[in-house]
Amino acid sequence: MHLLRAACIPLLLLCHAPVMAEAAVTPGKTGAAALDINSPDGLIRAVAQKLLDRIKADRKVLINNPDKLFAMVDEVVLPHFDFPLMARLVLGEQWTAANDKQQQRFLEGFKSLLVKTYGNALLQYSNETITFRPAQLGSKPGRASVASLIQSAGAAPVPMEYRMRKLDDQWLIYDVVVDGISLVTNYRGTYAAEIQRDGLESLIKKLEQQTTG
């Protein structure tokens, strides 16, 4: 009998960043400095390392000042996510139905939601170890995924996978899959239900309220 078992599994989504926060991010054999950020796994490791360093240096400031925390996430993590693609995948058919203005507003709202969620989760973890596996090339050219495993005391190891695509010679993350749960698919399901009930405009408004609040 597992009380509320799985009730909280999805919550692990996005919580990988904190893992990096204090985790022993295993650097490549050549050391963190020599990571090749032009390869998918090199990039993921480099970002993890950078995040780890920043949090180590400014932990107190970041805890007491959420704005600085979000700005840090914005600076270190955001450039490596393909938000326009994520927004399109999350909205699905609704993306095509939306007008340019709505698309832009949704994109902004979704982006700041993720930054906040990510940032807040960032400070919760401690003492996890995270190991990365070499990148696997996807079924199509210009696609890859990087798998990692998060281990923490008293918990089952959690596999986490970054799905990436190459755009203009740069590898960008478009989905994060935690323990088999895809971030994009999950938000997609939630938002589809929301749209069906109250419409796209209402969803965008709620997102905007949530992120400005």
Place this chain on the structure above:
Amino acid sequence: MILTFRSALLLLAVTLGACAHAPSHAPADPLEVVNRSVFAFNTKTDKYLLRPAARAYTAVVPGFARTGVRNFFANLATPVTIVNQYLQGKFAAGTSDLGRLLINSSLGLGGMLDVASYWGLPAHDEDFGQTLGRWGVGEGWYLMLPFLGPSTNRDLVSRIARTPFNPLYYVEDTSLVWGLTVLDGIQDRAQYLNADALLSGQLDPYIFLRSAYLQRRWTAIHDGRPPLEQSGFEEFDDF
């Protein structure tokens, strides 16, 4: 009496469960109204009972001990995994898990130490729900069970079928069984504490959890490698 009730429930669930797989972003949830009220109940129970207990557990019990407790309960669940490995025709993995059970139960001090993993026998996770999925039985309806959380018709069958494969079923000391059951509930919950803020921050936590649960089960059935066309956004796969 209880057995008859169980078999009836089993039959009902199998019948209901024999539907095709629905994508996790548009699942079969005809009981949504009931499920939502159960979810609200579970959320309250969690807030006032389970979560505080899990937080206290994490605060008081040191990490290595929590790992030992987790290993102990994972070891108790290994018979279920072994049986289902064989039922799915995964004989090598099943035998490897049998080895794990023997090694960890003895050298691993009743399962608290995962010695087998160090010896190259990695842990697997199989259950009757995954076996039925392998056999082509659909998940049926999404269900929210009181106290127990998310499930489906298929996973409800699994939950009932696995009971006699848990060694605790044969322990006659009722207070010991209850004690261990409560401990298992708490240690299980404690594993997800860091993720609470994400769920409560969702526009609709019910749907977020539903999608997550169904995705996770779908991935488990495919041993971590679900077919890509099930990703749910194939129509946008033009990037």
